[in-house]
Amino acid sequence: MALGDLPSGEDKRVRVRDMFDRIAPRYDALNRVMSVGMDQRWRRRALDKIDVGPTDLVVDLACGTGDFCALVAGRGAKVIGVDFALQMLKQGRTRGLDFRSVQGDGEWLPFRSASVDVVTCGFALRNFVSLSAVLSEIARILKPGGRTALIDVDRPAWGPIRAAHSLYFDHVVPMVGGLVSDRQAYRYLPQSTAYLPPPEELRSMMSGAGFLEVDRESLFLGSAQILTGARGPLTPVGGGLS
Numbered sequence: 051m052a053l054g055d056l057p058s059g060e061d062k063r064v065r066v067r068d069m070f071d072r073i074a075p076r077y078d079a080l081n082r083v084m085s086v087g088m089d090q091r092w093r094r095r096a097l098d099k100i101d102v103g104p105t106d107l108v109v110d111l112a113c114g115t116g117d118f119c120a121l122v123a124g125r126g127a128k129v130i131g132v133d134f135a136l137q138m139l140k141q142g143r144t145r146g147l148d149f150r151s152v153q154g155d156g157e158w159l160p161f162r163s164a165s166v167d168v169v170t171c172g173f174a175l176r177n178f179v180s181l182s183a184v185l186s187e188i189a190r191i192l193k194p195g196g197r198t199a200l201i202d203v204d205r206p207a208w209g210p211i212r213a214a215h216s217l218y219f220d221h222v223v224p225m226v227g228g229l230v231s232d233r234q235a236y237r238y239l240p241q242s243t244a245y246l247p248p249p250e251e252l253r254s255m256m257s258g259a260g261f262l263e264v265d266r267e268s269l270f271l272g273s274a275q276i277l278t279g280a281r282g283p284l285t286p287v288g289g290g291l292s
């Protein structure tokens with residue numbers, strides 16, 4: 051689907067939040083089945099890449115029902131989840147996972163500047179209204195040297211694999227999601243990959259937001275990706291700190 055046919059601006063913000071509130075009760079079960087369990091492996095890989103450990107204060111942005119938070123807490127780190135969909139947060143609390151969460155928007159994170167060690171974000175980049183605003187906000191709350199790992203889906207580049215992936219992602223996922231949960235939402239989720247900028251642009255957006263050592267790893271034949279980076283030093287801007 052072309053980007054022009056998808057919602058943008060405040061319309062996108064409202065529709066995405068409403069959609070996740072609607073699908074929250076079945077989100078976890080469907081997620082595991084549809085990613086064939088690989089989503090957790092990718093989250094672990096992301097945490098390994100940025101070496102998350104017990105001394106870290108971690109913010110998991112767009113935490114949903116808390117999959118990333120649970121893995122972070124399992125490493126002994128302190129984690130706070132942030133998500134704007136209240137029903138996703140409530141669903142996470144019913145899982146009895148041990149982490150704090152707050153309702154908030156990725157563009158206006160409720161944390162002081164340079165106050166956290168790590169920001170993680172799983173499968174939400176394509177849902178943000180302004181990805182560059184969110185990247186700047188992540189950079190703002192990270193301490194200098196703080197790390198970030200962002201996962202999202204991707205589409206394989208090589209023709210035959212791309213076609214097989216599309217068959218599954220664009221047809222099977224909406225069909226199963228429609229039967230078990232919400233047809234409109236599970237049609238939108240694959241379509242929303244159109245929002246994702248190409249790899250080079252993603253990398254330069256991260257550099258532009260103040261990240262160093264930017265890396266992008268492609269996963270499972272190009273069906274997902276992890277972006278990592280380290281917050282550069284705070285530079286004085288007009289007498290203040292950036």
Ligand SMILES: C[S@@+](CC[C@H](N)C(=O)[O-])C[C@H]1O[C@@H](n2cnc3c(N)ncnc32)[C@H](O)[C@@H]1O
Pocket residue numbers: 066067070111112113114115116117118132133134135138154155156157171172173174177178179
């Ligand atoms: C596909 S789910 C991923 C949830 C979780 N990170 C995971 O790995 O399973 C995307 C999440 O992003 C959240 N989200 C989307 N836009 C957001 C925003 N602007 N601010 C905060 N959360 C947002 C949604 O509410 C939803 O819970």
